[in-house]
Amino acid sequence: METGIVGVGVSVTDRFRSVVEEKATRIENLVPRAQRLEVKVTHRAYKGGRMEDDTVELTLIGKGPVVRAEATDADKFAALDLAVDKMCEQLRRAKGKRVDARKHPHGAHFEKGSGELTGIDVQPASADMIHAVATGEIPIITGNEDEPDYTPVVIRVKSFDAEWMPVEEAVDRMELVGHDFFLFIDARTDKPSVVYRRKGWDYGVISLGAQSAPPAEVLAS
Structure with missing residues (x-):
């Protein structure tokens, strides 16, 4: 497995490279077919220079889905250890889930004949919540945190291509990206949906219902 290391705001020393190569063997043992591990180290110094930290981002590339993990610490070696631990745990969970599904089928199950999805929690998103986000009742970060009306309620905005x-x-x-939820479009219903982790191997799905006309005040805005 190849490894690539990039430093942002910090130099990548030979010692750090050798530690990355050593840690990478743990990951390779779990996924022997992995092709490349990309490591990005970002150093941040906060206002006044009173606080600094390093974030290590790992991206595992192979024939299957991309696997990601990241961690932050005052020391980049400690951040690397944490990120590797996270990625190994994600890979173990994914492997354990596949083995468990073969031995004890449970959770989500799609009946090809009836088209029914069973064993998973499905519910429409709250119309009140959608309306609150659309009308700005729940604020979204815009970079104007220093303004007088700034609120500590934070929603960070990211945009991805629909899949x-x-x-x-x-x-x-x-499971492979290590998140508690995943946004996608259900190939069976063409509805925007979110899967989320509950307990153990139990998962839930939130799907948007049939489209309807937005409230008049949203159109006016």
């Missing part, structure tokens, strides 16, 4: 996939694949993708 169509079945619920089962979305669950696997969620």
